[in-house]
Amino acid sequence: MPKDYTAEISCIGAWLCDENAGETLTDKSQNLNNFTFKAAGEPAWSSVNPPKSYTPCYIDFDGIDDICTLINPALLNAALDSGYSFCAWIKFGDLARDRAAIGGAGNFELTLQCYLDGELYCYFGHGTSWVQSGQGKINDINTWYHIAATRKTTGQKKVYINGVDQLGADHGGQFAIAPPQLYLGLDAGAGYLKGKMCQVAIFNTELLQADIDDIITYGLKPQAVYPKANLKRGFNSGFAAFLSQYCKAKKLGLTPLKLPDGTPF
DSSP: OOOOGGGSTTEEEEEOOOOOSSSEEOBOSTTOOOEEEBTTBOOEEEOSSOSSTTOOOEEEEESSSOOEEESOHHHHHHHOOSSEEEEEEEEESOOOTTEEEEEEOTTOOEEEEEEETTEEEEEESEEEEEEEEEEEEOOOTTOOEEEEEEEOTTSOEEEEETTEEOOOOEEOOOOOOOOSOEEESOOTTSBOOEEEEEEEEEESSOOOHHHHHHHHHHOSSOOOOOOHHHHHHHHHHHHHHHHHHHHHHHHTTOOOOBOTTSOBO
16 A cells, blocks of 8 residues: 555645635645635636546646745744655746745745746755756646655755656755745745646655655555455455345245346346
């Protein structure tokens, strides 16, 4: 059975964006730290062509004023330390500079943005600590990409596009956390996101390659998987019990079972 990443202690926020209605993104982690839509700037819900079958819907940002704000950013601040990761399925609607999918405010940076010509910049903790995707770029608008960024406690940072480490330029710098707010669809120092997003998560540990592969394949909270052999075994044992009861009824001369149209079975 694939891992349920929303139940991991290291998961400090997981927003699947699967509500498909309303003005709240429910945190599926143990922290229950929800996002709420900004009044008069509400992203739209859509279920047209999601990235994977396990995520039936997503939120759509207009690039003008749509954002989601974290209801209690202090919870996030208390849980983060110098090693953490964030990931999401994102479809950029254009490649204009500084389109931020995830962003902070003040000195706090937990930012994923399309910087210039499809190159991704991912900031960790402070504006001077970041990693860029280098030659790995978002080449196509209106195409879903799974993007993950990780930071070791030692400071090494990586950015992955569709599960591939982009070997981007790693810039060191100060690690500082004091988030007055965390946004989806905006960064205080960048622009509004024109695009779509779902399956967003933040962890206070480094996600490894195997973790990212699992999340891409099964989602943050996998659907139940039942082996075919077990299904077959369950069906066979259930039918055998039914057949045994039916034979006993016939032997005792009891009224036989009937089909829905009244025909004796």
